[in-house]
Ligand code: SF4
C-alpha cells in the first residue's frame with residue numbers, strides 16, 4: 001500500500017472527492033477509493049493476507065468442530081484445570097493490554113495532556129478491540145455461550161467477583177463503543193451523532209476510569225477464590241487486585257507503543273502527518289508513564305512478597321521462574337526505559353515496550369495457567385486449543401487493520417470541501433500550499 | 449465542565465455505590481443453617497467395599513462404570529504419572545480411594561464427594577446463582593442457569609465439581625447433591641449412607657455430629673487423630689471426617705484456611721462501593737484542576753462547525 005501511495009494513490013480521508021467535489025459513497029469508502037478490481041488485486045498482492053488465509057483455513061474449521069463436538073474435543077481443559085488458553089490468553093492477557101483506552105482518555109480528556117491527542121483514538125480503538133476479543137475468547141470457552149447474557153438479565157450472583165467482571169466489562173464495552181463511534185460517525189457522515197457523543201466525553205472518560213479500576217482489579221481478585229491452587233508467589237490475598245490493576249497501567253501504555261510502532265512501519269500511508277510527526281515525542285511520553293507504573297509495580301510486588309513472607313519460595317524452581325518473569329517483564333524494562341528516555345531513543349523505547357507486553361502476558365499466563373495447580377501436575381494445552389487461540393488472534397489483527405484502514409483513527413477526517421485534500425495531496429503541494437487541515441489548530445508541535 | 453454536570457456525575461456515582469453496597473450486604477456472614485444436616489465419615493470403619501459408590505450411581509441414575517463396583521482393581525488406578533487418584537467426574541458423584549499409610553494399620557480407604565460447605569466457594573463464585581444452599585444443608589445445582597464458565601470448579605477447595613466437556617449442547621456441572629430431591633428433602637438419609645454396611649457414614653444434624661465426633665475422639669484417643677476435618681475448614685462443611693491417621697496421609701488438604709473462601713475476595717469487594725463513590729468526584733476534581741474548566745470552551749469550539757479531529 002505504501003508503494004501505491006508513492007505512485008500517486010490517495011486513500012479516502014475526506015467527505016468529498018477533492019477532484020470533483022462529490023460526496024464519497026459508502027462503497028467507495030469501504031474500498032478506500034479503489035475500484036473493486038483494484039482493491040482485490042491489492043489484497044492479493046499483500047503477502048500477509050496469504051498467511052492470514054492459511055491460518056483461517058486451518059483454524060475456522062476447528063472452531064466449527066469445537067461447537068459441534070464440545071470443548072473436550074479441542075482443549076485439554078479438565079476437571080482439575082477448568083480454565084485453559086482461551087481464558088488464560090484471551091481474557092487475562094488481552095484485558096490488561098487493552099487498558100490503553102482509559103489511560104489515554106484520562107490523560108487527554110481529563111488532565112488536558114493534549115500532546116497525546118494524536119494517539120488518543122488509536123488507544124481508544126485498542127481498548128475496544130481488546131475487550132471485544134476477550135468476549136470472543138469467552139464465547140469460545142463458555143460451556144453454554146448462548147447464555148452469555150444470563151448474568152445480566154436472568155440471574156444475579158451478586159456476591160461473585162465474576163459477576164462484577166461480567167457487568168463491568170459489558171458496561172465498559174458500551175462506553176468504549178461510544179468513544180470510538182465518534183470516529184465512526186465522522187466516517188459515515190453523521191455529524192449530529194458525533195456531536196452528541198462528544199458532548200458526553202468527560203462522562204464517558206470518568207466512567208471508563210471507574211470501570212477499568214474495578215474490573216482490571218477484579219480479574220486479579222478472581223484468583224483469591226483459589227488460595228493454595230495458585231502458587232504463593234503469584235497469589236496474594238490482599239494485593240492481587242492491586243497487582244493486576246497496577247500492571248494493567250504499563251501493559252496498556254506499552255501496548256499502544258507497540259501497536260503504533262507496527263502502524264507506523266506498515267501503514268504510514270494511512271497516518272496523518274500530525275500523527276507521524278508527533279509519534280516520537282508521544283512514544284517517549286508514554287514510556288515515561290509506563291516506567292513510573294513499572295517502578296510502582298516492582299515496589300508493591302516486593303511488599304507483597306514481604307507481607308506474605310514468601311522469600312523462601314524464591315530459592316525453589318518456581319522462584320527461579322518467578323524471578324525470570326520479574327526480570328524480563330519488570331526490572332529489565334525499568335532499566336531500558338530509563339536509558340531510552342535519557343538518550344531520547346525511540347527505538348529502544350519501542351523494543352522495551354514489546355518486551356514489557358511479553359512480560360505482562362507471561363505474568364497473566366503464569367497466574368492463570370502455569371502456576372495454577374502447582375502442587376498437582378502440569379497441563380499442556382491441546383494443539384487445537386493453540387491453533388484456535390492463534391486463529392482468534394489473527395481475526396483480531398484482521399478486524400483491527402480493517403478499521404484502521406478506514407475510520408479516521410490515525411488521520412483526521414476532513415468535512416469541508418475546501419479542506420478536502422489528503423495527506424498525499426499535501427505532500428505534493430507542500431505543506432504551505434495545502435489548506436490547513438483541522439488538526440493544525442491543536443497545540444502545535446509538542447515540546448517533547 | 450459545568451458545575452451542574454459535575455454534580456450530576458457525582459450523584460450518579462453515589463447512587464451506583466449505594467446499589468452495590470446493598471448487593472454486598474447480600475453476602476453477609478453465613479454460618480450454615482442451624483438445623484442443617486450432615487454426615488460424619490469415620491475412616492477407621494471404611495473397608496473400601498464401594499457399596500456407597502454403587503448406591504449413589506443407582507440413586508442418581510448415573511451411567512454404568514467401566515469396571516463393576518466390586519472390582520478392587522480400581523484402587524490401583526492412578527493418573528497423570530501416578531500423582532493422582534480417582535476423582536469425582538460426570539459419571540461419579542462419589543469415589544472411594546485407597547491409601548497406603550505409615551504404621552501397622554494397613555490401607556485406609558477414603559470416600560470423597562461434595563462436602564456441602566456452610567459457605568460454599570462454588571456458590572459464592574458463581575455469577576448466575578446456579579447453586580443453592582438448602583436449609584437442610586445440601587448444596588444443590590441448577591443446570592438451567594449455568595453458563596458453563598467453570599468458575600465454581602476453580603473455586604471449590606476440594607476440587608469436587610466436574611464438567612461434561614464432551615457435551616457440546618448441554619454441558620453441565622456434576623457433583624453430589626446430598627440426594628436432595630429424592631431423600632434429604634423428606635428427612636431421609638442419602639443413599640450412600642443408607643447403603644454402607646459398616647456404619648462408616650452417620651447421618652444427622654451437623655451440630656449433633658460434631659458432638660458425636662468429639663465424643664468418639666475422647667473415648668478412644670489412641671484410635672483417632674484429634675481433629676474433625678470439616679468442622680472449621682473453609683468455614684465448616686456439612687460432611688465431616690474422622691481419621692486414625694493424619695489427614696494429609698489420606699489425601700486431605702491440611703493447609704486449608706479456617707474461614708470461608710469468600711472472605712478472600714472481601715477486601716476487594718468492599719473497595720467496590722468506595723471506588724464507585726470516590727472516583728467520580730476525585731477525577732472530576734483533577735479535571736477541573738488540570739484544565740481550569742477549559743473543557744467548556746472546547747465544547748463550544750466543536751459546535752462552531754469545526755469538525756476536524758484535533759480541536
Ligand atoms: S465441597 Fe466444593 S462443590 Fe461442595 S459445596 Fe463445598 S465448594 Fe461447593
Ligand code: SF4
Pocket residue numbers: 573574575576577578579593594595596597598599600601621
Ligand atoms: S460453571 Fe455454571 S455453576 Fe459453575 S460458576 Fe459457572 S455458571 Fe456457575
Ligand code: SF4
Pocket residue numbers: 503504505507508541542561623624625626627638639640641
Ligand atoms: S449423598 Fe447422594 S449424591 Fe451424594 S454421594 Fe451420597 S448418594 Fe451420591
